[in-house]
Amino acid sequence: MTLSSKPWRRTAPRPASSTGTVAALAAITVALASAALPTAAQTAAQTARTAVPALPALKPTWDLSTLFASDEAWDAERRALLAELPALRALRQGFGRDAASLRAALDRLSDAQRRFSRAWVYASAHGSTDNRDARNQERVALMRAAGGQFGAATSWVPGAIRELGTEKVEAFLRADPALAKHAVRLRDVLRQAKHQLHPEAEAALAALSPALNSTTSTRSLLVNADIPWPELTVAGRTERLNDTGYARLREHPDRAVREQVFKTFFGAYGRYANTLGTTLAQRVEQGVIQARLRGHPSAVAASLAEHDIPESVYRTLVAEVGRGLPTLHRYFRLRQRLLGLPDLAYHDIYPDMVASPRRFPLAETAALTLASVAPLGADYQTLLAQAYAAGTMDVYPAEGKSSGAYQSGIYGQTPLIFLNHQDSFGSASTFTHEWGHGMHTILANRTQPYETARYPLFVAEIAAFTHELLLQEHMLKQAATREERLFFLGEALERLRGAFFRQAMFAEFELATHDAVQRGEALTGRRMTQLYCELLGRYHGQAEGVMKIDPVVCSEWAYIPHFYRPFYVYQYATSMAAASHFAQRILDGGARERETYLDVLRAGGSMHPVPLLQRAGLDMRSPEPYRALVARMDALLDEMERLLPQ
Numbered sequence: 067m068t069l070s071s072k073p074w075r076r077t078a079p080r081p082a083s084s085t086g087t088v089a090a091l092a093a094i095t096v097a098l099a100s101a102a103l104p105t106a107a108q109t110a111a112q113t114a115r116t117a118v119p120a121l122p123a124l125k126p127t128w129d130l131s132t133l134f135a136s137d138e139a140w141d142a143e144r145r146a147l148l149a150e151l152p153a154l155r156a157l158r159q160g161f162g163r164d165a166a167s168l169r170a171a172l173d174r175l176s177d178a179q180r181r182f183s184r185a186w187v188y189a190s191a192h193g194s195t196d197n198r199d200a201r202n203q204e205r206v207a208l209m210r211a212a213g214g215q216f217g218a219a220t221s222w223v224p225g226a227i228r229e230l231g232t233e234k235v236e237a238f239l240r241a242d243p244a245l246a247k248h249a250v251r252l253r254d255v256l257r258q259a260k261h262q263l264h265p266e267a268e269a270a271l272a273a274l275s276p277a278l279n280s281t282t283s284t285r286s287l288l289v290n291a292d293i294p295w296p297e298l299t300v301a302g303r304t305e306r307l308n309d310t311g312y313a314r315l316r317e318h319p320d321r322a323v324r325e326q327v328f329k330t331f332f333g334a335y336g337r338y339a340n341t342l343g344t345t346l347a348q349r350v351e352q353g354v355i356q357a358r359l360r361g362h363p364s365a366v367a368a369s370l371a372e373h374d375i376p377e378s379v380y381r382t383l384v385a386e387v388g389r390g391l392p393t394l395h396r397y398f399r400l401r402q403r404l405l406g407l408p409d410l411a412y413h414d415i416y417p418d419m420v421a422s423p424r425r426f427p428l429a430e431t432a433a434l435t436l437a438s439v440a441p442l443g444a445d446y447q448t449l450l451a452q453a454y455a456a457g458t459m460d461v462y463p464a465e466g467k468s469s470g471a472y473q474s475g476i477y478g479q480t481p482l483i484f485l486n487h488q489d490s491f492g493s494a495s496t497f498t499h500e501w502g503h504g505m506h507t508i509l510a511n512r513t514q515p516y517e518t519a520r521y522p523l524f525v526a527e528i529a530a531f532t533h534e535l536l537l538q539e540h541m542l543k544q545a546a547t548r549e550e551r552l553f554f555l556g557e558a559l560e561r562l563r564g565a566f567f568r569q570a571m572f573a574e575f576e577l578a579t580h581d582a583v584q585r586g587e588a589l590t591g592r593r594m595t596q597l598y599c600e601l602l603g604r605y606h607g608q609a610e611g612v613m614k615i616d617p618v619v620c621s622e623w624a625y626i627p628h629f630y631r632p633f634y635v636y637q638y639a640t641s642m643a644a645a646s647h648f649a650q651r652i653l654d655g656g657a658r659e660r661e662t663y664l665d666v667l668r669a670g671g672s673m674h675p676v677p678l679l680q681r682a683g684l685d686m687r688s689p690e691p692y693r694a695l696v697a698r699m700d701a702l703l704d705e706m707e708r709l710l711p712q
């Protein structure tokens with residue numbers, strides 16, 4: 067997934083641009099070395115050892131018949147899977163009698179899981195390309211129902227593993243090497259066993275869970291169906307200021323329009339702060355209570371325990387972002403200067419600092435991405451070119467198509483890449499981001515058995531951001547004019563703000579709300595607005611005179627749906643820091659640095675994220691990765707300031 071799509075960019079359309087003169091390129095390459103990027107000699111060496119593979123013909127719509135030859139074939143598989151459920155339930159009998167029977171049962175379960183996800187991908191991919199088609203809706207609904215049944219038929223598995231106990235499971239693992247592919251899952255279940263409640267309490271919680279988990283749908287119905295969103299007339303056109311309208315208009319070139327948009331939109335959220343605050347407070351309380359019941363020291367610790375991530379990773383991120391705020395403020399001052407504004411407000415964050423007429427049509431975007439990953443080696447490029455040729459992309463916006471972008475992995479096949487490409491640089495970044503996920507899937511699938519190929523979000527976004535950073539560097543290297551160079555520097559800076567600082571601010575808000583409940587304080591919409599106002603002020607340098615925060619925008623917390631998935635978004639910030647580290651190493655280094663990075667991708671989900679990254683020389687509990695990212699941002703700012711007239 068991507069953090070934000072920029073569907074609207076006011077730049078004049080122009081045919082695919084050329085790459086500029088060789089002389090200008092050479093001059094830029096030298097200037098670039100100062101921003102701690104590869105030297106001209108290294109760049110030349112990399113270019114020499116990897117000739118970019120030819121761009122294959124690109125199909126703009128995906129072909130799902132490689133998954134199932136027909137809808138009938140898909141439905142036959144769905145029925146076959148449902149017919150198998152009694153047998154999966156029956157595996158409970160004699161489960162783990164000996165190593166061989168444990169392996170047979172787990173193999174059978176993962177085979178069913180693999181077939182199930184394949185059928186699910188087919189249904190959901192059809193659904194996202196046309197939500198209006200009743201057959202598509204039906205297929206998704208059928209798979210949801212099948213998923214519920216599948217979950218119920220296999221819900222006994224973790225309990226049965228816990229019953230076996232660590233000693234027995236470890237003995238089985240020693241006795242039968244073919245059990246190794248199941249080791250990660252077995253040990254994860256056992257590691258978390260101490261947080262399990264008495265079976266009766268677990269059953270009671272499970273029975274209550276539909277009622278406990280209703281906050282997300284309450285919010286969604288309120289925001290998408292019940293709130294009468296205000297309208298605003300912009301250049302003679304009536305615009306509805308719901309989430310979509312806001313996302314489109316917040317980068318409007320006219321400052322007065324932007325100010326109106328922010329006041330109106332966040333004013334509307336503010337009017338529902340009581341209700342939305344109660345809904346979110348319930349979600350926070352749920353997390354705090356569950357953590358306490360299960361014997362975790364805090365809600366954040368409980369959430370991170372799933373992938374064995376120490377709480378210090380989260381706390382270090384927040385502390386280090388706090389230290390890096392002067393760099394963010396420096397960026398805001400530069401933004402104010404480039405936009406030519408007498409002061410800076412929250413509604414000035416989204417318009418481009420530097421305009422660019424350049425367009426990024428599909429073929430050019432694909433070619434640029436292919437060229438930009440040259441530092442990852444010729445094999446990597448060849449794999450990417452082959453994946454392009456597989457016809458698994460759905461590229462352009464269409465009536466009934468879902469918004470946004472995603473990558474969907476299928477074991478043993480080229481992943482699906484879902485896009486809404488609009489020829490902007492934002493679209494090009496999304497393209498390369500999703501193919502970063504795609505290549506991660508391809509490498510993990512080639513290296514790992516099905517059971518350990520799937521990777522958690524904590525590492526997933528690293529692959530996607532590394533692709534984005536490599537594309538940024540490639541564009542900077544190519545930029546032929548000062549303006550072009552300023553444009554790409556501006557894009558790089560804005561990406562660091564959005565993916566690192568903003569997500570860290572959200573992470574801090576989540577900590578503050580959970581801490582308040584843990585201390586027994588009343589958490590209301592009003593209190594959330596206060597907390598958010600304090601954070602906005604601090605992050606945007608209100609006391610330092612960088613930006614004045616209009617209190618009306620302090621209801622922005624109500625607009626962020628991710629808060630209903632607590633302690634999730636911090637992983638964008640940690641991933642951006644990790645990606646900056648790896649991109650730098652890859653660009654500065656040689657085969658060893660490249661392979662170290664690729665080994666992280668190849669590992670899939672075979673190791674927990676923190677030790678996996680540590681093996682690659684990156685300690686996410688230490689301040690270093692976050693400081694390196696801030697240093698990179700300073701280097702980009704230095705470079706941009708040098709290019710501007712004094």
Ligand SMILES: [Zn+2]
Pocket residue numbers: 067068499503526527530
């Ligand atoms: Zn992503």
